[in-house]
Amino acid sequence: MGVEATAAASLQEVINWARKNSVWPVTFGLACCALEMMVASSSTYDIARFGAEVFRPSPRQADLMIVAGTVTRKMAPMLKRIYEQMPEPKWVIAYGACACSGGIFQTYNVVQGVDQIIPVDVYVPGCPPRPEGLLKGIITLQEKIAVEPAGQRNLVSLPWGNNG
Amino acid sequence: MAGNLLKETFPDAVQKIEDFRGETSVTVDAGKIREIMAFLKESEKLCYDLLLDLAGVDFNDCTPRFMIAYMLHSTKFNNKLRIKTTVAEGASLDTVSDIWLAANWMEREVFDMLGIIFNKHPNLIRILLTDDFVGHPLRKDFPVKGRDFDKPVQVCLEEEQ
Numbered sequence: 001m002g003v004e005a006t007a008a009a010s011l012q013e014v015i016n017w018a019r020k021n022s023v024w025p026v027t028f029g030l031a032c033c034a035l036e037m038m039v040a041s042s043s044t045y046d047i048a049r050f051g052a053e054v055f056r057p058s059p060r061q062a063d064l065m066i067v068a069g070t071v072t073r074k075m076a077p078m079l080k081r082i083y084e085q086m087p088e089p090k091w092v093i094a095y096g097a098c099a100c101s102g103g104i105f106q107t108y109n110v111v112q113g114v115d116q117i118i119p120v121d122v123y124v125p126g127c128p129p130r131p132e133g134l135l136k137g138i139i140t141l142q143e144k145i146a147v148e149p150a151g152q153r154n155l156v157s158l159p160w161g162n163n164g
Numbered sequence: 165m166a167g168n169l170l171k172e173t174f175p176d177a178v179q180k181i182e183d184f185r186g187e188t189s190v191t192v193d194a195g196k197i198r199e200i201m202a203f204l205k206e207s208e209k210l211c212y213d214l215l216l217d218l219a220g221v222d223f224n225d226c227t228p229r230f231m232i233a234y235m236l237h238s239t240k241f242n243n244k245l246r247i248k249t250t251v252a253e254g255a256s257l258d259t260v261s262d263i264w265l266a267a268n269w270m271e272r273e274v275f276d277m278l279g280i281i282f283n284k285h286p287n288l289i290r291i292l293l294t295d296d297f298v299g300h301p302l303r304k305d306f307p308v309k310g311r312d313f314d315k316p317v318q319v320c321l322e323e324e325q
Contacts, residue, residue, distance in 0.1 A: 074294050076319045084321070108301060108310020109293065116316045 012150045019063070019089065020145035021051040023138065026062035028082060031069025033096035033128040040131035050138050059085040064141070065118075066134070070098040071111040083118045091145070093137045094120045097127045166190070166210055166245050174200055189246040194232075197249055198258045204236060204245070205263055212236035212245060215260070218270035220278040224304035228252035230280055234260070256281035277302035 029037060041047045041055065056062040059082045071079060083092070094114050097103035100123045102112035114120060121144060124137040167181035167190050177196035182189040192200050204212045216235040223229055234247040251257050259282040261268040271282045272291040279300035282288055290297065299306055 073317060074292075076317060077321060080319050081321055106309050106313060108297075108313045110313075111317050112314050117319050 008150065012148075016146050016148055020142040022054075023050070023052045023064045023091065023141065023145075024054045024056050024062050025052055025064040025066050026059045026082065026086065027055040027057050028059075028065060029068045030071060030075065030079075031096075031098065033068035033099070036128045036131050037066055037068045037095060037134060040134045045131040045135060047135065047138070050135065050142065052138055059083075060087060062086050063089065064091050064093065066093045066095050067099040067114045067118075067120075068095040070103065070105060071114050071117070072109055073111055074109075076111050076117055079114070080117050091121045091141055092118055093122045093124060093134070093141060095124045095134060095137065096129055097125060100125055103127060166204070166212075166243075169207070169209060170200065170204075173203060187244070187246065189248055191248045191250075194249045194251055194255070194257050197247075198260065198263070200247070201234070201260045201263050204247070210238065210245075211240040212238045214239055215264035215266045215270070216244070218260075218267055218274065220274040220280055220302070222278060222302060222304050228255070230278060232257060232274065232280070251280055256283050258283050259285040261285055276300070279303065 029035075039045060041053055047053050052064065059065075063086070065083055065086065067079070083090070092114075094100045098105060098110070099114045102110050104127070106112070111117065122137045122141045124133045126133050129137075167178075167183075167188050170190055170192075171178045171181065174192070174196060177193040177200060178190060179193065180189075180191040182191075204210050214237040216237050217233075218235070219233050221231040221233065223231065228250040230251040230253070232249050232251060234249075236245045236247065237243075238245075249257070257280060259267065259271055261271055261282075262284075268286065269291060271285055272288060274280055275282060275285075275288055276290045276292050277300055289295070293301070299311070301310065
């Protein structure tokens with residue numbers, strides 16, 4: 001391995017380290033799972049320990065979308081638009097049974113899993129999952145970010161490009 | 165009281181008056197619904213100025229198929245009245261959304277879920293389901309889970325088209 005390759009790999013490690021320790025979620029809750037998500041930022045569970053306490057009110061400033069709750073078909077376009085508005089790199093946690101698979105709502109008005117609309121990195125099952133579940137999901141996501149090679153993340157809206 | 169007054173004022177339109185545990189239900193002709201509703205609201209002896217709820221029921225095998233129920237409340241005399249009327253499949257009913265503004269969204273919901281048309285409604289479009297939805301889910305012949313509920317969803321934003 002040449003010097004440049006080693007330096008590039010080291011740089012990518014530093015970038016990944018920075019990214020994984022400041023995963024800012026967008027403020028986005030759809031149903032009762034969102035209440036568990038709010039509890040995760042309370043002093044008892046303290047999501048700030050993982051650098052993810054800054055729930056941004058604007059998707060332009062966020063890295064992570066926690067899809068917390070039931071995704072109805074009427075909500076699906078709004079959800080996709082918020083995801084598209086987030087800058088790269090961005091990650092998605094499907095939080096709860098409804099976001100993972102539609103959950104108990106096997107019906108015409110509910111999207112059977114948010115991965116039909118946007119790509120999902122981590123699935124957290126439960127109905128609703130406890131806040132520890134979200135923390136475990138964020139830790140899993142951090143482990144995933146830590147080993148991402150350079151050029152891994154393709155832009156969803158631009159099939160020909162990637163963003164490091 | 166309200167039932168008798170209605171019977172006196174509209175002898176042909178009132179079909180049935182039921183009293184059960186202090187609740188009065190009056191079944192009326194669908195064709196006269198606007199005159200009856202305007203009378204119930206404007207009459208000083210009744211003054212039903214609040215429309216609590218407007219609901220549709222599908223009896224499927226019965227004729228006529230649908231029933232619309234209006235729940236009225238008088239804030240002046242503090243009593244309630246239930247008005248029922250029947251609608252056949254494919255038939256339509258006059259709107260009461262200009263008598264009580266609250267009926268606007270309730271009639272849209274009944275249209276959305278049961279497919280009953282309200283004549284002269286100012287904005288009769290779907291309220292709960294997406295605009296491209298096919299069918300009316302609260303009809304008894306609609307599949308419980310809906311058609312193709314487990315097929316992948318295609319979401320296309322305006323800027324992607």
